[in-house]
Amino acid sequence: MLDADHPREACGVFGVWAPGEQVANLTFYGLYALQHRGQESAGMAVGDGHGVLVYKEMGLVSQVFDEPTLATLQGHLAIGHTRYSTTGGSRWENAQPAFKTNAAGGGIALAHNGNLTNTAALAAEVGARTGAGASSDTDVMAELLAREADLSLEEAIVRTMPRLQGAFSLLVMDERTIYGVRDPHGVRPLCVGRLPGGWVIASETAALDIVGATLVREVDPGEVVAVDSHGLRSRRFAPATPHLCVFEHVYLARADSSLAGRNVHQVRRALGAALAREFPAEADLVIPVPDTAMSAAGGYAEASGIPYGEGLMKNRYVGRTFIQPSQTMRQLGIRIKLNPLREAIRGRRLVVVDDSIVRGNTTKAIVRMLREAGAREVHLRITSPPVRWPCFYGIDMPTRAELVASDLVSDEVAAYLGADSLGYLSLEALTEAAAGGARGLCTACFTGDYPIPVEGHTQGKALLEGVAPRS
Numbered sequence: 001m002l003d004a005d006h007p008r009e010a011c012g013v014f015g016v017w018a019p020g021e022q023v024a025n026l027t028f029y030g031l032y033a034l035q036h037r038g039q040e041s042a043g044m045a046v047g048d049g050h051g052v053l054v055y056k057e058m059g060l061v062s063q064v065f066d067e068p069t070l071a072t073l074q075g076h077l078a079i080g081h082t083r084y085s086t087t088g089g090s091r092w093e094n095a096q097p098a099f100k101t102n103a104a105g106g107g108i109a110l111a112h113n114g115n116l117t118n119t120a121a122l123a124a125e126v127g128a129r130t131g132a133g134a135s136s137d138t139d140v141m142a143e144l145l146a147r148e149a150d151l152s153l154e155e156a157i158v159r160t161m162p163r164l165q166g167a168f169s170l171l172v173m174d175e176r177t178i179y180g181v182r183d184p185h186g187v188r189p190l191c192v193g194r195l196p197g198g199w200v201i202a203s204e205t206a207a208l209d210i211v212g213a214t215l216v217r218e219v220d221p222g223e224v225v226a227v228d229s230h231g232l233r234s235r236r237f238a239p240a241t242p243h244l245c246v247f248e249h250v251y252l253a254r255a256d257s258s259l260a261g262r263n264v265h266q267v268r269r270a271l272g273a274a275l276a277r278e279f280p281a282e283a284d285l286v287i288p289v290p291d292t293a294m295s296a297a298g299g300y301a302e303a304s305g306i307p308y309g310e311g312l313m314k315n316r317y318v319g320r321t322f323i324q325p326s327q328t329m330r331q332l333g334i335r336i337k338l339n340p341l342r343e344a345i346r347g348r349r350l351v352v353v354d355d356s357i358v359r360g361n362t363t364k365a366i367v368r369m370l371r372e373a374g375a376r377e378v379h380l381r382i383t384s385p386p387v388r389w390p391c392f393y394g395i396d397m398p399t400r401a402e403l404v405a406s407d408l409v410s411d412e413v414a415a416y417l418g419a420d421s422l423g424y425l426s427l428e429a430l431t432e433a434a435a436g437g438a439r440g441l442c443t444a445c446f447t448g449d450y451p452i453p454v455e456g457h458t459q460g461k462a463l464l465e466g467v468a469p470r471s
Helices: 024-034 068-071 118-129 136-148 155-165 205-210 247-252 264-278 294-304 327-336 359-373 411-419 427-433
Strands: 009-015 041-045 053-057 077-083 098-101 108-118 166-173 176-182 190-197 200-203 214-218 222-226 231-236 286-290 311-312 339-340 349-354 377-382 421-424
Touching: 009 024, 009 108, 009 166, 009 222, 024 041, 024 068, 024 077, 024 200, 024 205, 041 108, 041 327, 053 068, 068 176, 077 108, 108 136, 118 136, 118 421, 136 155, 136 166, 155 222, 176 200, 176 231, 190 205, 200 205, 200 222, 205 214, 205 411, 247 264, 247 427, 264 294, 264 377, 264 427, 286 294, 294 327, 294 349, 327 339, 327 359, 339 359, 359 377, 359 411, 411 421
Parallel strands: 286 349, 349 377, 377 421
Antiparallel strands: 009 077, 009 200, 041 053, 041 077, 098 108, 108 166, 166 176, 176 222, 190 200, 190 214, 222 231, 311 339
16 A cells, blocks of 8 residues: 555445436545545435445446436435545445345435444344345445335335434435434534535535535534425434544544534644644754645644745645556655655755654665655654554554554654654643544544444454445
């Protein structure tokens, strides 16, 4: 992986109900705005009041959909999904939305952002009843909803959701209605927007902006919202105990999105400023590791008085590819994605701002590359605490043994990375910037304090034999 030092988000979801509009095209643009949340597969389901048609394929949004394909997806409501899977789960069968037909002959499509922690028990139940296996936690949820043929889809959702454990922000649809669902902890984001003639539900507010929707509000933890010809309505299936993933603020969300009423760009600038106060450095230039650390680097530079500049140029067209690099290119490693601006950094003492260090391999390569380009000193500054625990709630983080900071102090990590110094932002400063010091954030990857029970032996990997359940 070229970006193995950053956590991997599992997916983005986007749904639109808008009679008279080209909903497939709107969904395409919404997914395009969420491409950063997943680059391995994309898909959408479109309903016209009589049936549901699903189209999905491996690849980027722009690779999966073209104008002729979108023209075949006619209707007035749609949901879409863009996915990043964990190891072993990158295959067409796990692309979303998932589709099921219930006993009454109706179609149900489901798109999921998150990860269930009780998938194995639910899958065993589904298998016992249907005689079929499930390929992912998304597939399990769709089967559970389809089984409730005696209920309306809305009632099936309200009845089924309390049985799920873990993180799930869902879009579910039938031929007429779209439902947005957020788990009681609200680990993954989900928001509602208004179009002149319809409604949008999406993972991030940036996706609302791109289709011209106005933010109405976020879906509350433990809430089901529905949009159809009756407008917007809401039901609660569980009390809210908020634990929004703090990495959404640090890395995962787009800088132009808002989370819990806070603009992500401004939060990241505040993280950089706090980092400058906690870990100052004698340096000539502050540079970001592009792109997610750019806002934080600007905050660090402003607070420290050290000039801000670019020292690494990113190839923004490097994403998930099915063309494997040659041995020569593999040896070049990180240069496929980043290249130093030698004239800008030669002879300079650098503060290099990044959002996180997971395994450390990529960061180590960046430090080496900067030194080879002539940097006199390299001082790493990270806008999050050390990542010491795996994530079980929808981010692809490795087992604890693979985390470079799991058993090392900062000086030891700095020595391993080849940096002159290393400073991690404190947890207190992070939560203050992200939530104003209030509770309501999941920080388990830093503390090991998991808000939702997990099976101790899973270590963040597959809960189903042979497959990775992250959606």
